[in-house]
Amino acid sequence: MFYIMNEKKKEQYFTEGLLNWYKTSDRPMPWKGERNPYLIWLSEIILQQTRVEQGLPYYERFKAKYPTVIDLANAPEDELMKLWEGLGYYSRARNLHATAKIITTEYKGIFPKDYKTILSLKGVGPYTAAAISSFAYGLPHAVVDGNVYRVLSRFFGIDLAIDSTLGKKEFTKLAQTVLDVTDPGVYNQAIMDFGATYCMPKKPKCQSCNLKNSCVAFQEQAIAKYPFKAKKLKKRSRYFNFLLIENAKGQLLIEKRIGKDIWQQLYQFPLIEMEAIADESILREQDLFKHLLEADILENLSPSKPFSQMLSHQKIIATFWKIKVAKYSKAAKSDFKIVFSEELENYAFPRIIDLFLQDKTLYLDVR
Ligand code: SF4
Numbered sequence: 001m002f003y004i005m006n007e008k009k010k011e012q013y014f015t016e017g018l019l020n021w022y023k024t025s026d027r028p029m030p031w032k033g034e035r036n037p038y039l040i041w042l043s044e045i046i047l048q049q050t051r052v053e054q055g056l057p058y059y060e061r062f063k064a065k066y067p068t069v070i071d072l073a074n075a076p077e078d079e080l081m082k083l084w085e086g087l088g089y090y091s092r093a094r095n096l097h098a099t100a101k102i103i104t105t106e107y108k109g110i111f112p113k114d115y116k117t118i119l120s121l122k123g124v125g126p127y128t129a130a131a132i133s134s135f136a137y138g139l140p141h142a143v144v145d146g147n148v149y150r151v152l153s154r155f156f157g158i159d160l161a162i163d164s165t166l167g168k169k170e171f172t173k174l175a176q177t178v179l180d181v182t183d184p185g186v187y188n189q190a191i192m193d194f195g196a197t198y199c200m201p202k203k204p205k206c207q208s209c210n211l212k213n214s215c216v217a218f219q220e221q222a223i224a225k226y227p228f229k230a231k232k233l234k235k236r237s238r239y240f241n242f243l244l245i246e247n248a249k250g251q252l253l254i255e256k257r258i259g260k261d262i263w264q265q266l267y268q269f270p271l272i273e274m275e276a277i278a279d280e281s282i283l284r285e286q287d288l289f290k291h292l293l294e295a296d297i298l299e300n301l302s303p304s305k306p307f308s309q310m311l312s313h314q315k316i317i318a319t320f321w322k323i324k325v326a327k328y329s330k331a332a333k334s335d336f337k338i339v340f341s342e343e344l345e346n347y348a349f350p351r352i353i354d355l356f357l358q359d360k361t362l363y364l365d366v367r
Pocket residue numbers: 151154155198199200204205206207209210211212215216217218223
């Protein structure tokens with residue numbers, strides 16, 4: 001039976017139903033009930049665009065290594081990036097570090113206490129600012145993210161595009177309206193958990209859901225329609241050729257990525273980016289190849305199988321070329337860091353390079 005009620009009543013029904021559900025479905029997480037804003041911030045940044053199971057060990061490691069924001073601020077950058085390795089979206093780690101330094105210097109190591117200042121911190125958007133202010137200080141700010149869009153759009157039957165300006169504005173307004181201001185932290189945790197474990201993108205648990213009698217999507221049997229999106233993102237493909245130039249001592253060349261692109265501050269082998277998968281003759285014509293490899297190449301080049309990695313807006317397809325040389329050219333010595341293969345584990349690499357290094361079926365003698 002579909003219960004028709006006025007708007008105000010429906011909003012109240014939603015809030016009460018959600019909180020009732022939460023009483024029976026509290027899932028234990030190490031950061032739940034945490035009031036320390038630094039640790040809440042840390043967990044929220046780690047969990048952005050990351051599954052809880054994947055983020056959890058990282059949270060534990062960061063918490064153990066940097067128990068306070070000052071410890072995090074004082075961490076050497078390479079050490080921090082190494083600890084973050086494998087989590088992806090590396091700008092989060094850089095922002096975390098930059099913000100920890102600001103809190104340490106400008107705020108004397110004390111985390112800001114008001115929403116506006118928290119929101120002004122680098123890497124902190126409205127969602128994270130709402131989570132920190134409500135969990136740590138009980139301030140009435142509703143979280144709005146993919147989970148919240150989904151739950152609200154389905155229950156209230158809103159078909160405004162969540163990636164449109166109007167959609168974002170309306171959902172934010174509604175999220176704030178249904179927020180339980182008597183305990184915003186508990187309410188925010190409830191809606192986050194409900195979206196993650198109950199009203200999931202695929203196969204939501206509608207049959208046992210205590211909100212189903214008033215849920216528009218369920219009553220109209222139109223779950224797949226919500227949330228509604230206007231644009232479909234087309235991913236760009238990029239073709240990377242990494243040169244594993246090995247000298248007679250078994251050393252390799254690496255460099256830090258510093259340009260305005262993906263994977264800033266991570267390490268990589270010399271890279272030649274192409275429009276498509278390259279063959280050896282095309283690769284040999286590239287400027288960087290000629291620049292680095294004026295010395296004799298001892299054997300034929302051998303390419304790896306292609307490796308691929310999906311990022312949010314692009315697909316990376318990488319080939320690793322093993323190139324043996326007697327010694328390094330001047331250019332190689334001045335532009336790159338020379339390391340033994342055993343030392344590679346001390347550097348933070350993008351996931352696609354890690355995958356390559358861990359693949360024991362490959363030709364490279366990386367011990
Ligand atoms: S009935 Fe289904 S779609 Fe509606 S709120 Fe519950 S789980 Fe979500």
